[in-house]
Amino acid sequence: MMAGAEKFVEADNAEAIITRIEHKSRKIESLLKQNKPVEALKTALEGSPPMTRDERCKSANWIVVHRALMAIKDVEGMFSSLDPEYYDILMKYLYRGLSTGDRPTCDQCLRIHEKLTERAGLGCILRSLADTVNTV
């Protein structure tokens, strides 16, 4: 008898997920043009990570999140309008960013990591490391 959080299930096929991510990407570009980087980041983080084991989908979602992350100029300001419900998923993507080794990406991710850890605590880091099921 199982109970509690959803078990890992392939929600849709890869094509449907990629289509959704493409749609998300267009919305993010539009928000960035309107100078709304925090809204763009929220949009990118919503529905993340995609419920799939398909690496192409995960990479496609990462590209979209990365775009939004790199567009943030005022990190402190971002946190004053980012809801705490996004903290855990944001932390996971920061670690993906740090793992790329790309200098500008790592610089930006470290900047945000510092502020996020201040806000969300070490527990947030633990949750991003301990969850080996919902990986980004």
Added chain:
Amino acid sequence: MAAVAVHQFAQCITCHAWSPDHSMVAFCPNNNEVHIYKLLEDKWEKVHVLQKHDQIVSGIDWSRRSNRIVTVSHDRNSWVSKLIRKKHDSSVTSVAWHPNNILLATTSTDGKCRVFSTFIKGVDTRESKTGSSSDSKFGEQIVQLDLSFSWAFGVKWSPSGNTLAYVGHNSMIYFVDDVGPSPLAQNVAFRNLPLRDVLFFSEKMVIGVGFDCTPMVFAADESGIWSFIRFLGERKASSSGPKYGSQFSEAFGKLYGQSKHGLSNDTVEPSRIRGAIHENCINCIVPLRKEGFRTKRFSTSGLDGKVVIWDLENYEDLSDYV
């Protein structure tokens, strides 16, 4: 000072449990044995050594009604005068008797919390009120809770047995009501290091212990919603800021490549800064009773080899919950 007594029983203690009258204490000294000590003429003497497991004993519970000891181990077995063999997919980390003395809850590094029946025909009496649990055979699994994507630890029942709590290695604590076919779970995330064990002080208050080396208090409000209240001891609940003590300051300083995290806090040991009594992870917390009744005292043991006794009498702000 919040601690009433400190005993150094071993170099390192995995878990401990008190006998119903507190004249004896059983603990695992970080190996596959359980040592039982008895207080004889003001001195604690070793009276028994149990060798029922092949690997480290990670949980002990001493039943109040029947004086039975149950032990669980990384060898994936639970031992209650009889073996509940290999019902878990990984190490069993913790165990707790339900107040009805028939149900047993366990947590495991496979992330799950399981509830078993230990009904032994001829030994236990069927209570008509307990319903389905009293129809079960010894070792039968009643419920499996799969709330954590990470190792699970520290399961305990509330005094009435209506609520169950356990923790995950992902800095989460889970509160479950209506443990049965349709359980109601609350998943509470917190900002600190993970917990290893919990204790119900009342239906509405739980104390958790773990890697922050200082007990954490959680409570439920009038609508039954659980949240973190405060730390016990000298350390105050910090709501913001990277005030984690010297061992993290230096590490974060290197990560962010800045000098501002510097060495200002590094001259004193972390435990002194935080006023923590335990010097390492606390991995076990149990209640202390007087003549069978709960008191405001409890004991903790940890990787520093200490057993510390605490008294909640000193905390007036918590008197509403106790």
